[in-house]
Amino acid sequence: MERVAIIGASMTQFGQREGEWIQNLLAEAGIECLEDAGVAVDDVEHLYVSNMASGEFEGQTGVPNALAHDLDAMPAYTQRVDQTSSSGGAGIYAAWQSVASGASDMTLLVGGEKMTHKTTGEATDVIASLTHPAEYKHGVTLPSFAGLTARHYLERFDAPRESLGKVAVKNHENGVDNPHAQFQKEVDLETILESPIVADPLRLYDFCPITDGSAALMLCPESVAEEYADEYAVISGIDGATDTHVVHEREDPTVMGGVVESGRGAYEMSDTEPEDIDVAELHDMFTILEFLQMEGLGFAEQGEAWQLVEEGYTERDGELPINTSGGLKSKGHPLGASGVAQGVEIYEQLVGEAGPRQVDADVGLCCNVGGFGNCVITTIMEAAQ
Amino acid sequence: MERVAIIGASMTQFGQREGEWIQNLLAEAGIECLEDAGVAVDDVEHLYVSNMASGEFEGQTGVPNALAHDLDAMPAYTQRVDQTSSSGGAGIYAAWQSVASGASDMTLLVGGEKMTHKTTGEATDVIASLTHPAEYKHGVTLPSFAGLTARHYLERFDAPRESLGKVAVKNHENGVDNPHAQFQKEVDLETILESPIVADPLRLYDFCPITDGSAALMLCPESVAEEYADEYAVISGIDGATDTHVVHEREDPTVMGGVVESGRGAYEMSDTEPEDIDVAELHDMFTILEFLQMEGLGFAEQGEAWQLVEEGYTERDGELPINTSGGLKSKGHPLGASGVAQGVEIYEQLVGEAGPRQVDADVGLCCNVGGFGNCVITTIMEAAQ
Numbered sequence: 001m002e003r004v005a006i007i008g009a010s011m012t013q014f015g016q017r018e019g020e021w022i023q024n025l026l027a028e029a030g031i032e033c034l035e036d037a038g039v040a041v042d043d044v045e046h047l048y049v050s051n052m053a054s055g056e057f058e059g060q061t062g063v064p065n066a067l068a069h070d071l072d073a074m075p076a077y078t079q080r081v082d083q084t085s086s087s088g089g090a091g092i093y094a095a096w097q098s099v100a101s102g103a104s105d106m107t108l109l110v111g112g113e114k115m116t117h118k119t120t121g122e123a124t125d126v127i128a129s130l131t132h133p134a135e136y137k138h139g140v141t142l143p144s145f146a147g148l149t150a151r152h153y154l155e156r157f158d159a160p161r162e163s164l165g166k167v168a169v170k171n172h173e174n175g176v177d178n179p180h181a182q183f184q185k186e187v188d189l190e191t192i193l194e195s196p197i198v199a200d201p202l203r204l205y206d207f208c209p210i211t212d213g214s215a216a217l218m219l220c221p222e223s224v225a226e227e228y229a230d231e232y233a234v235i236s237g238i239d240g241a242t243d244t245h246v247v248h249e250r251e252d253p254t255v256m257g258g259v260v261e262s263g264r265g266a267y268e269m270s271d272t273e274p275e276d277i278d279v280a281e282l283h284d285m286f287t288i289l290e291f292l293q294m295e296g297l298g299f300a301e302q303g304e305a306w307q308l309v310e311e312g313y314t315e316r317d318g319e320l321p322i323n324t325s326g327g328l329k330s331k332g333h334p335l336g337a338s339g340v341a342q343g344v345e346i347y348e349q350l351v352g353e354a355g356p357r358q359v360d361a362d363v364g365l366c367c368n369v370g371g372f373g374n375c376v377i378t379t380i381m382e383a384a385q
Numbered sequence: 386m387e388r389v390a391i392i393g394a395s396m397t398q399f400g401q402r403e404g405e406w407i408q409n410l411l412a413e414a415g416i417e418c419l420e421d422a423g424v425a426v427d428d429v430e431h432l433y434v435s436n437m438a439s440g441e442f443e444g445q446t447g448v449p450n451a452l453a454h455d456l457d458a459m460p461a462y463t464q465r466v467d468q469t470s471s472s473g474g475a476g477i478y479a480a481w482q483s484v485a486s487g488a489s490d491m492t493l494l495v496g497g498e499k500m501t502h503k504t505t506g507e508a509t510d511v512i513a514s515l516t517h518p519a520e521y522k523h524g525v526t527l528p529s530f531a532g533l534t535a536r537h538y539l540e541r542f543d544a545p546r547e548s549l550g551k552v553a554v555k556n557h558e559n560g561v562d563n564p565h566a567q568f569q570k571e572v573d574l575e576t577i578l579e580s581p582i583v584a585d586p587l588r589l590y591d592f593c594p595i596t597d598g599s600a601a602l603m604l605c606p607e608s609v610a611e612e613y614a615d616e617y618a619v620i621s622g623i624d625g626a627t628d629t630h631v632v633h634e635r636e637d638p639t640v641m642g643g644v645v646e647s648g649r650g651a652y653e654m655s656d657t658e659p660e661d662i663d664v665a666e667l668h669d670m671f672t673i674l675e676f677l678q679m680e681g682l683g684f685a686e687q688g689e690a691w692q693l694v695e696e697g698y699t700e701r702d703g704e705l706p707i708n709t710s711g712g713l714k715s716k717g718h719p720l721g722a723s724g725v726a727q728g729v730e731i732y733e734q735l736v737g738e739a740g741p742r743q744v745d746a747d748v749g750l751c752c753n754v755g756g757f758g759n760c761v762i763t764t765i766m767e768a769a770q
Contacts, residue, residue, distance in 0.1 A: 001487060023518075052446065053440055053446065055438055055440060055441045055511070055514055056440045056441060056446075059514050060514055060518060061437065061438065061441075061467075061469060061511075061514045061515045062469045062514070062515035062516070062630070062755070062756055062759065064468070064760070065469070065515075065627060065630040065755065065756060065759040065760050066517060066630050068627040068630065068760075069517070069627075069629055069630035069631060073627070074626075074627045074628060074629060074642070075626035075627050075628065075642060075643065075646040076626075076627060077478075077624070077625035077626055077627065077647075077760070077762075078468075078625075078627055078760055079466060079467070079468045079475045079478075079479070079625070079760075080466075080467040080468065081464060081465075081466070082446075082464070082465040082467060083449070083463070083464045083465065084446060084447045084450070090464045093462075093464075093488075094464070094479065094482075096486070096488075097479075097482040097483055097486040097488055098482055098486075100482075100486035100487065100488070101481070101482040101483075101485035101486035102386060102485065103478075103481075103482055103485070126440070126446075129440055129444055129445055129446045129447070130446045130447035130450075131447070132451060132454070133408075133445060239462070240462035240463075240464070241459075241460035241461075241462055242450060242453040242454075242458070242459045242460050242461060242462065242463055243459060243460065244454055244459060245447070245450040245451050245453065245454035246454060257459070257460060258460065261460040262462075370447070370450065371447055371450060374447065374450040375449070375450050375453075375462070375463055375464075377462075
């Protein structure tokens with residue numbers, strides 16, 4: 001079967017986008033991606049929109065149809081992909097399927113979310129609706145799961161609290177060089193460790209912010225890609241997997257089953273191993289999740305990811321740079337956009353367009369986590385020319 | 386490329402399902418479909434949920450993860466497919482792509498919606514959010530588009546008002562024999578023509594009801610289907626297409642561009658023509674839409690569908706039976722379920738499981754309309770053994 005290529009990428013400014021709304025943000029990234037790929041809109045056959053909750057956040061549904069209209073992409077087929085906070089990764093998988101199945105020879109994927117016009121409480125209510133009602137009604141929201149898991153991890157593996165903070169320090173350092181990031185500023189360890197407690201032992205700076213923004217990717221068969229670009233990326237492996245929706249039913253709270261299973265599938269499909277990965281974007285919605293994904297994906301043994309972070313192994317000049325984009329922590333986390341933006345960063349690293357964030361990479365990986373690992377999509381990309 | 390087969394189908398009772406909620410309804414159809422197909426849940430690789438608005442209707446998102454959990458389908462990959470009122474048809478397309486791309490060898494699609502616990506006004510507000518804000522803010526909702534279009538059609542093509550009523554009479558007659566239909570009762574033409582005006586010239590009985598319910602289909606490669614079933618159906622053609630999201634920008638209000646384009650794609654892919662279709666499920670959310678789809682799909686010339694209805698051509702014993710299930714009009718319209726339920730009816734007709742509704746059919750078609758034709762998915766299935 002022919003491989004699926006990525007030939008263009010874009011992302012809007014992430015952050016507080018006052019005066020904008022979801023329809024604008026999607027169009028902004030979509031137009032820029034068409035330009036970046038050099039593709040005429042009439043050649044787009046399928047158009048996917050990764051978005052979790054435009055209805056809940058803005059009272060507008062049908063946003064894929066609105067986007068097709070705004071881009072003048074009719075009669076391109078369009079659909080919304082929702083997989084909660086991993087809607088973007090699910091969008092990459094849907095777009096991959098549309099091309100790999102032969103249904104489309106040119107698929108534009110745009111992910112976006114508009115959130116900051118809501119109060120933090122209102123936004124948290126929408127996000128919490130993705131957890132199981134049996135847990136939600138007891139107040140066990142995603143941040144509280146993160147706190148419980150972090151405490152368990154630190155005690156069980158004798159890891160210092162500082163190691164979690166160093167994830168945030170690193171990702172903020174990377175974000176300084178990302179002009180689209182919500183926070184383009186460094187944060188020192190002391191500030192993190194003295195920030196207000198949210199879910200003990202995690203503090204404010206262990207959490208990603210609430211964000212507006214949009215990101216896009218253009219996918220096509222490799223034979224078509226060659227007509228458009230000298231350098232492009234291919235998706236060599238992709239898979240998605242669920243874990244229990246009731247989080248407390250999991251046997252080991254430090255093992256994210258969806259990460260392990262989707263990673264296994266993506267490695268197998270691409271015929272790669274963890275050692276082959278040169279750069280990775282992980283879903284650092286909470287600092288503890290970066291440890292769990294590093295371990296679930298085989299970058300570290302169970303209970304040892306914190307040591308690699310302490311050693312600088314995952315810094316931009318380290319052995320395996322993780323979250324060169326700044327991650328969700330610094331770049332921001334507009335739900336439906338985040339997984340797409342992970343793909344944008346890996347694509348740009350592979351084709352040498354990452355500017356001051358550039359690392360030496362032929363193979364990259366993104367891991368996009370829905371809920372607290374309730375569904376996870378792992379994508380492996382390789383440079384091609 | 387190997388064809389994609391359907392080897393099982395189910396639908397719950399449609400109607401007012403008091404005491405149920407979306408998660409239950411999805412599980413009910415999912416379990417029944419696994420049984421109907423004779424597939425063990427561990428063999429399900431992808432699980433798609435067609436649902437427009439569980440967040441808006443019930444404050445619960447992440448329902449695909451909840452369903453994977455309830456069916457014990459982990460680590461099957463799962464995702465929500467939303468294409469407004471055509472979410473079900475979009476789900477068939479997504480499930481088809483998952484199998485045709487080689488990503489999954491066994492895909493369960495479940496579509497559902499829980500709506501009747503809301504007042505009609507509240508439900509209408511959610512549905513209206515799928516139209517373009519530029520039109521919605523002027524009060525031009527879907528029923529008003531239907532009224533405007535119906536008036537234009539009747540005057541321009543010199544069609545009698547009664548012909549629209551006869552669509553409802555026919556579909557109610559068919560629904561009597563569908564044990565899952567919301568209304569299993571006949572309605573006579575006089576009752577329809579004297580029912581309250583909703584959007585002149587359309588009256589209450591020209592509109593489908595608000596409904597709770599769920600429906601499911603099991604898809605796999607044809608080589609796998611042969612292991613499970615002696616008789617099955619294959620999806621021989623499928624395509625989706627958009628039209629303008631701002632409805633008043635369309636050149637001819639009686640031509641549904643999305644129907645025409647998606648139908649063209651599906652006919653081409655399956656190497657069939659309108660004359661080859663033996664049975665069809667059309668999206669009769671409003672009676673006028675059945676005329677427009679008949680014409681857009683080539684079953685009638687423009688402005689002549691009403692004559693075929695008058696002649697009995699589309700009745701169960703006619704040349705081309707349309708909406709043998711009862712259609713949305715009598716069966717009900719739980720948004721995310723409706724397109725899947727169309728597929729269930731065509732599958733059952735092709736494998737000879739339609740009971741008292743059975744017609745003689747080797748090739749069937751479903752047309753699922755999102756919004757007022759803003760996006761349309763057309764699927765052609767054929768009997769196989």
